[in-house]
Amino acid sequence: MLTHPRHRPVVRTTLALALGALLGAASGQAVAQEVDSSRYSIRPTFGLGVGMFAFLGDIGNGHKGYSPLLTRVGYELRAGTPLTPWLDVGLYALHGRMGANERSLIRNLNFESRITTGGVQFTYNFHQLLNPGRRVEPYLSIGIEAVEFLSKTDRLDAEGRMYHYWSDGTIRDLAENDPQAGDAVQLQRDYSYESDIRELDLDGFGKYPELTWAVPVGIGARMHLGGRFDLRIGTSMHFTSTDLIDGVTQDSREERQGDARMDRFLFSSFSLNYGIGQRKPRDREGPTLSNEEMDLLALADDEDGDGVTDWNDQCPGTPAGVPVDATGCPLDGDGDGVPDHMDLELTTSPGAPVDADGVTLTDDALLKAWLNYKDSANVNMVSSRVESFGPRGRTAAAAKRRTYVVKVGEHMEGIPEDLIQKILSIPDVRTLEKGDTTFYVVGNYDALPEALRRQLALSGKGIDGRVMAEEDGRLIDIDDEVRQAGAGLDGAGGPASAEGVVVRVQLGAFRNKLAKNIFTGIPDLVVIEGEDGLTRYYTGSFTDVNPAAKHKVDMLLKGFKGAFLVAFKNGKRVSLKEAGARLTGPEDLRNTPVGGIDKDRIRYRVQVGTFAGNVPMDIMDKYIEIGNVAPVPSVDAVRYYHGDFRTRAEAEAAKEQLKAKGLTDAFTVGAMGDRIITADEADRLMAEP
Secondary structure, eight states: OOSOGGGHHHHHHHHHHHHHHHHHHHHHHHHHHHTTTTTOOOOOEEEEEEEEEEEESTTTTTTTTOOTTSSEEEEEEEEEEEEETTEEEEEEEEEEEEEEEEESSSOEEEEEEEEEEEEEEEEEOOGGGSOTTOSEEEEEEEEEEEEEEEEEEOOBOTTSOBOEEOTTSOEESSOTTSTTGGGOOEEOOOOOOOEEHHHHOTTSOOSOOSEEEEEEEEEEEEEEEETTEEEEEEEEEEEESOSOSSSOOTTSOGGGOOOSSOOEEEEEEEEEEEESSOOOOOOSSOOSSOHHHHHHHHHHOOTTOSSSOTTTOSSTTOOTTOOBOTTSOBOOTTOSSSOTTTOSOTTOOTTOOBOTTSOBOOHHHHHHHHHHHHHTTSSOOOOSOEEEOSOSOOOHHHHTOOEEEEEEEEESSOBOHHHHHHHHTSTTEEEEEETTEEEEEEEEESSHHHHHHHHHHHHHTTOOOEEEEEETTEEEEOHHHHHHHHGGGTTTTOSOOOOOOEEEEEEEEESSOOOGGGGTTOTTOEEEEBTTSOEEEEEEEESSHHHHHHHHHHHHHTTOTTOEEEEEETTEEEOTTTTTOSSOOOOOGGGSOSBOOOGGGEEEEEEEEEESSOOOHHHHHHHHHHOOEEEEEOSSOEEEEEEEESSHHHHHHHHHHHHHTTOTTOEEEEEETTEEEEHHHHHHHHHOO
């Protein structure tokens, strides 16, 4: 869902209580409203909407000078029903991001928070004061809700350098009063909110809860569009019971200090709503014929000439000469839904699916027909949220590429060892990461039936999986598609066969998660964070120990000093002896070596420039003068690095000398072989035990 795992039970409880209240109120009103059903009846309404969050708190000076319609986007989902002609009750959920930026000579603060709310709301529509035939009606609303917030701030640029705000309005990588301030490099904010405010604990508040209650008060208008649709436009102020959404309160330190008011936020939105069971307007103009003339037409006419009058004919327009039953419908002897005069198979088995000609469809034919229908662009398969893991800017052809996978797990925190072993025993498992969530997927199939059969096979081995679509690195829920296509595959996987041995190379286990750049050139990487707090990295999937051992040697040459072999069979860790080796390796994942990087391969360099085209001659002359400058091509540019230093202190000293020679944008980076990482990442690797 939309909430963080540590808050889901509270939010679920809140929504469950609200739902019970809504259903109880609806059922209690049903009897009373049947008394005058011609004027009023229960009309459940469901709506989807989009809007804008605007924050009013300690950061941003109460949002003064900012438009509430030019902030961050949010989404709403609501369901409701009338309690009386003038009062509605409904459930709703909001999700989105909000934030604020404050820049002044006194203080410079910013934050962005992921907001999720869920609650119950009552709406008054001024029914007693308005025309009963109105198309537009104003409303007032009030409710109660649970609010989850996950707040971060932008303190570092893409290279990990902290922002320091100077009195001249610039941002530098050193404080204005720093002894080395003359060498400070000017920075630009990247507006990437990378630092968790609660974890920074700048004011000593500790691990405060990121969940609170709020009272939303709203105003707006609803416009009836005709049929069962209406458009709702409004805004609501949410008065929370916390002052920690932006991480600043009256108890904050020094220039960060705020006021004593609780944080508030405004949500302005419009939504499209659909009512179930609403009555369609009746035609105000009645027939011009007399009752006797109407009776004569209704009792005597037989438009299709099948011998059944139009008054009793349930299948008007029957072709001439086709035999019909007492209701005027063509005969269907085998009950397959295709009339006998059109049926090419008159003895279809009861309940068997058929095509338009009444011929029985096989399971494969059913799936093929469904997939052809899907590919014809007649239906939208995306039935829930989309999570993107790939780069943007893909071509139109690539965007249409769809394959099917089986998701066998996901986690945001550590997972138990038995699940680790079960996942690693699947030969073609791979990982996809989205933010702080890791997904484990299996397979890469062009056709949905293949993925469904793989899911059934995994289920027979005790591994629960879920079929999903993958498009250009995105995972898409396709539950509706799977339910319809999978109906013909029940049991198609057959009995589960015993799995063979899977041998992998474990690159190491680390206290801190490593940067992705370290694993450049290792496309089959599987990353798993265990309950013991270690993050383990695996590569390769072999059925024989010999090629696995060769792959281990390749990894050793790449600098992964702690690489070793591990083997799995039928969802369990087994010894290398059982996998075919003469000697056994480490037998317990919890007792494997910590670390695994060859520290002798870690170096520090100074990046002296980045150019998308030719290097200017004056800059090239400086590179030639200082010497030992090496180009490293990337996707969009060529970066130039100087030196190869054993310690960061040596690199920092060289950087200062380069700045003195006019290369003012120089900064220190780390390197592991030919892979460039940040200097801080190199420091962390050197500090690993």
